[in-house]
Amino acid sequence: MTLYGRFDFDYIARWIRPGERVLDLGCGDGALLDFLQREKGILGYGVELDPDKVTTCIRNGVNVLQFDLERGLQGFEDDSFDHVIMSLSLQTVRHTVPLLKEMLRVGHEAVVSFPNFGYRPHREAIAAGRMPVSRHLPYQWYDSPNVRFFTIADFDALCHEQDIEIRERLAFADGERVETDPNLNAEVALYRLGRANGTPAAV
């Protein structure tokens, strides 16, 4: 595994200090953890349910735990990771709020990225009467693993409501940073989240 095809890896890596403990939820083939192990010397663990991907992680030398995220993170101890990452899979999880809280219980910070349903081509598709299909939403409505459909503005509002502090937010289209009106112009958003002041670790 030498090709790191994901544009967001470099940005995520900037938020990780060398030697950190990192938990990657829905880690797939372990490419991000492999990258962070090599670049930052982290102690990383992935969580993945798909058995073929679990085997791929093991083959790639990435620690992987075959747990079902819908059951939450209850076995993980408070503050046991520096960063808990969920890259491009928040939209596939049904229990969004409990999971975000769990990520911030287990980790000092959470890193999440998701496809922005408010992206202009998606709005245009809806306006034209069809559900959007794009690079980051490559599924038809009937075979999509996504169960939650939300925009950057929706997520910002949720964080505010839930006392989740947005410490950094980056937006991207075509692998490039988007500065202007990200809710309209970005296809993917990447967040660094923390507990708002005074919020205890436990849910």
Next chain:
Amino acid sequence: MTDPNSVGLVVPQTARFDQEIRLKSGARLPGFELIYETYGELNAARSNAVLVCHALSGSHHVAGYYDARQKKQTLGWWDNLVGPGKPLDTRKFFVVGVNNLGGCYGSTGPRSINPQTGKPYGADFPLVTVEDWVEAQARLADRLGIETWAAVIGGSLGGMQALQWTLAYPERVRHGIVIASAPRLSAQNIAFNEVARQAILSDPDFHGGHYYEHGVVPKNGLRLARMVGHITYLSDDQMAEKFGRQLRHGKHRFHYDVEFEIESYLRYQGNKFAEFFDANTYLLTTKALDYFDPAFDYGGDLCAALARARADFFVASFTTDWRFSPARSREIVYALLHNGRKVSYAEIDCDAGHDSFLLDAPHYHAALGAYLGGIAT
């Protein structure tokens, strides 16, 4: 026809240890023998040795066969895992299988002659624990010139030995592979063991464990013990699928002979087992299972108990295993995470219950093979 993936014809060896061993119970054995087998070649750096630990009824005969004309009947118990090109690849690894102290396949056990009496130990053979087994295995490692195991691997009770190795000899194990196991038995586990023991202890042919002198064996008790055990090794679904309510004679006959096929299966398994296995070994092995609890000396805190481990780990469980359920394996995983150990965990979808660990479900052997492939030197 020779099978290129088989280690082929194998011959067990015996190692004699004349130095006294002091057991966890406080009892002592003046010396002992271990019967073992090896497959593959120990490399020049002596860094490719893997110890396979057996479970309740297993033995040192892990792979290969004893008789070319009766390969199937004399096949090792984990032959599907161990061999050239198999997940535990004997072209890369030097694999050691050993019958535990107290066993009945050739290592010193209740059937052996007690040097003090000139008669078989029988019930006088001391209770041995998982810790004692690891101690005895360590002496074998010394004898074979193995300072550090590339891995210690086992399923069920074998997994407990693998875990114990990483605690007793943290510097001598690079990888602990713990499959379908648990950090300690539950009350339900102990309850099943106690039923099995009572079946043996209450057999009139048991004679307080000195049945050898009476020229009998407590077959009935052993049979019952195995029948109870077998129920716990299979899953409810698998039993339903395999036997359901199938009738032997197609109709109810209103008697106590075999009516349902499941009865026939359990009786067959019980009879087969009672023909060769030693009742005293069965008793002491179930006790070793019951006593195993590395957290006991740490007020029940498994995280504290595993703090000594230095190995990396692979832990696996099976979705339909209710004897050592996935939740029990996850306890081990979380305690390892607490201690910052490197660990991977696979929860395998397989319908065969606890016995799944002896089968070769594709995702199971793929994950295990990937892990072992990564540690080959």
